[in-house]
Amino acid sequence: MDDSVPVLIPSGRVFTPDELIFYADRDGRTLDEAIADADLLVSCPHSGAAIPEELAAFLAPQFTHRLQYDFSDVSTSAIVRRWAELDPRVVYVENPHPRIVRDPNRARPDDLGAKLREAVARVRAAGPYQRVDLTGVDAIRPVTFSFFPLLVIPDEGEELDRMVAMFEEVAERGLGVYERTRDELRERFVAAKFAASRADGRPRRFTTLSFHDTMNHTTTRDGAVRVERDPKDRLPAIVALSNRGDHDGEPRDVDPPDPVTMRPDLVRELAAAHRLGFAAGSADDVQLNQPYLGSQEIIASGARFRELAGDADAAGVTLSAVQAEFLREFLLGERNAAVLARPGTGWVEPDPDHVDRIARACMASWDVFRESA
Numbered sequence: 001m002d003d004s005v006p007v008l009i010p011s012g013r014v015f016t017p018d019e020l021i022f023y024a025d026r027d028g029r030t031l032d033e034a035i036a037d038a039d040l041l042v043s044c045p046h047s048g049a050a051i052p053e054e055l056a057a058f059l060a061p062q063f064t065h066r067l068q069y070d071f072s073d074v075s076t077s078a079i080v081r082r083w084a085e086l087d088p089r090v091v092y093v094e095n096p097h098p099r100i101v102r103d104p105n106r107a108r109p110d111d112l113g114a115k116l117r118e119a120v121a122r123v124r125a126a127g128p129y130q131r132v133d134l135t136g137v138d139a140i141r142p143v144t145f146s147f148f149p150l151l152v153i154p155d156e157g158e159e160l161d162r163m164v165a166m167f168e169e170v171a172e173r174g175l176g177v178y179e180r181t182r183d184e185l186r187e188r189f190v191a192a193k194f195a196a197s198r199a200d201g202r203p204r205r206f207t208t209l210s211f212h213d214t215m216n217h218t219t220t221r222d223g224a225v226r227v228e229r230d231p232k233d234r235l236p237a238i239v240a241l242s243n244r245g246d247h248d249g250e251p252r253d254v255d256p257p258d259p260v261t262m263r264p265d266l267v268r269e270l271a272a273a274h275r276l277g278f279a280a281g282s283a284d285d286v287q288l289n290q291p292y293l294g295s296q297e298i299i300a301s302g303a304r305f306r307e308l309a310g311d312a313d314a315a316g317v318t319l320s321a322v323q324a325e326f327l328r329e330f331l332l333g334e335r336n337a338a339v340l341a342r343p344g345t346g347w348v349e350p351d352p353d354h355v356d357r358i359a360r361a362c363m364a365s366w367d368v369f370r371e372s373a
Contacts, residue, residue, distance in 0.1 A: 003065040003346035011053040014173045015096050017181040022084040022092040034091050035185075035192050040366060042080055042092045042209045043182050045104040045297060046073035052101065052170045058163060060149035066223045066340070069347040071144045072098045073213045075331040078350040080211055082359035089366070091189075093182045097174040099141070100150060101167060104179055105210065105295045106139045113164040116140050120153045129221070140167060146218040146227070186301060190308065194315045203316040205373065207262070210297035210321070215328040222343035235327045237285040238278050242294030242323040243267045244302065249288045261294065261302030262320035269372045270322065270365075277365025294323035331358060 023034040049072040051059070077094060084092035095104060102112070109115045119137040126132040129147050142151045154160045186208055193204040216234045218227045228234075245260040246252050249267040262270070267288060274286045301321035305312070312319050329337040336348040 003344070006056070006059060006063055006065060006068040007050045008053040008056055009050045009096075009174075012173075013052070015177050017177060017184075020094050020096060020178055020181055021185070022081050022094065023090065024085055024088040029088075031091075032188075032192075034088070035188055036196070038089045038091050038189070039193075039205050039370070040090050040207050040209060041182075041185055041189055042084070042090055042211050043094075043297060044073065044076045044080055044092070044211050045095050045178070046099050046212060047077035047080070047094050048072060048096045048098045048174070049074040050096075051098060052174070054166060054170050055101070058151050058153075058166075060152055062149055064223060064345040066225075066345050066347055067144060067146075067148055067219065068098070068100075070146075070215070070219055070225060070340075071100065071150070073328075074347075075213050075328055075350070076211050076326070078355045079331060079358050079362070082355050083362045086359060087363045087366075089370075090363075091185065093178065093185055095175055095178040097171065097178070101140075101171050101175050103139050103141075104175060105212075105297050107296050107299075109139050112139060112168065113161055116142070116153070116164060117160065144219070146220075148219065148221075182297075183300075186304070190317075190319070193317045194311065197316045201316070203318070205318045205320070205370075207320040207322060208298070208301045210294070210323045211326075212323065213326045213328040213331050214292075217329075217341070220343070223345055224343045225340040233291050235291065235325060236287045237282070237327060238280055238330055239274060239285075239327065240287050240290055240292060240325045241267060241271050241274065242289045242292050242298070242325065243321075244293050244298065245289050247288055247290055258293075259302060259306065261298045261305070262322045263318075266318075266320060267322060270369050273368035273372065274365040276368050277363075278361045292323070292325050294321075297321075298323045 049069050080092050084090045115137045119134050120142050122132050122134060123142050131147055134141060142153055144150055154163060189206050193206045197204045214235055215225060216229050217225050218229060219225050220227060243249055243260045243262040244258050245264060249264040251260050252258060271286050271288055275283060280286055298321040305319035333351050333354040339348050
């Protein structure tokens, strides 16, 4: 493989929901049976890294295989697939497209072209490779988080419109399938938990978990992932759990109000469970809502669960949404993280033993959380 060029999905590739859903004992259980047994729907909106071939013409020439994978949360895929393989209480849905197509953990803009034009204007005003704030216009980003060029953006309005139309057309073959499948699974879980609780009178829990990773280092021009992020942007040593609250999981005092997506007591229990499940050396290795509050996936699930609150109370079902942002160096393991700290254009292969250990720690953490109920 030529590491100096990105990895592509063959032109015309259309994904099916069945390809994006993972759960234990697929040969012996139906999806309905898996949903009945599970209480956790895990989604990875950024785990895809390969780029649809139709978009290759828009990629910046500097965009290498390493920059491509660094711009995804690709390490999450192997870990959550393994977790779902091991744990019958989990159903996992994975986005096959990278965030370069469009970021499903951002609110979908009504006018994607207008947002992209604004993002391009901000990047050009800042200058090449310079830090730029793309808040609110980053559904499609023209630069990576290290501010490397991602896309060659046409200047002309009609050309840009054609580019946006191609991105939207391609997204429907993978990312759109992911979004619809994720939301349909959420509704199927809710219906199943309501029905089960009403049938036997026992309370139920259902949680949606948006699973991510972020590195505490960004990339130099020679490809070395070794530039430390600002302290305010650094993740704890294991994971940050987010429910849109403060550092204790309580609602923040903001206007307009921003409701929490998981009850404060529950998110604190979940953090304590992760400290046990991952054998954390310090309480600070697992933190709440820092540096991130959680984004669109938990915002959307939280809003839906608030709509269902009355029915959920009547049925005895607790509905929660939480984001887990793992430290990428931790998910990669020390050896692979060290490789990426050196100059290069390629990525690393997951260490199967390390993947298995992390997946089992995820399972153990949620086991502890269940037992705390």
